[in-house]
Amino acid sequence: RKEVEQDPGPFNVPEGATVAFNCTYSNSASQSFFWYRQDCRKEPKLLMSVYSSGNEDGRFTAQLNRASQYISLLIRDSKLSDSATYLCGKGNNNDMRFGAGTRLTVKP
């Protein structure tokens, strides 16, 4: 079983919609969690870290549920520019494992 599992999508949503992605993980010793965004033919870039208490950055909200071993990303009021692949990352000390990514397309 992979350490990090994601629904690959694709998620096709209209502008203005709210969309949520989940990512499940194994290895409960994991210490840090992240969401990365990857545009087509580009490298992944950090979108936000995920804290136990949940955190929000504008239209983006990340949650961590250690008991059920998943993290989530909620995007409100989707914009065309949110179209990308979203990768969840799980850090263990100094290394990182990623999910396969969830493809989001926001349509006008």
Place this chain on the structure above:
Amino acid sequence: DVKVTQSSRYLVKRTGEKVFLECVQDMDHENMFWYRQDPGLGLRLIYFSYDVKMKEKGDIPEGYSVSREKKERFSLILESASTNQTSMYLCASSSIRLAGITSSYNEQFFGPGTRLTVL
């Protein structure tokens, strides 16, 4: 501005050739990583290094080796390239995690990637 650079954006090699992929970071990061990214499989960790001359196997080290002679440089080596090693290769770096701090200290910064084709 943080920067991770990779020696080539596109590379075409023949089966059996020895291939070197170079990665350099200018952030004085201790950790460096090599991933390959394939459709449907996502990012898979090949090797990582947490210090000069140190290396650790990731999830798919077979067919690869690495070298870290200097802190800023991490090389991925394909001793004898095969067609199943055709992929996008991404290098990343991060600073060390500080004990007791839960923050983005493990944030990884990625290079632009090398698209390797093995014929």
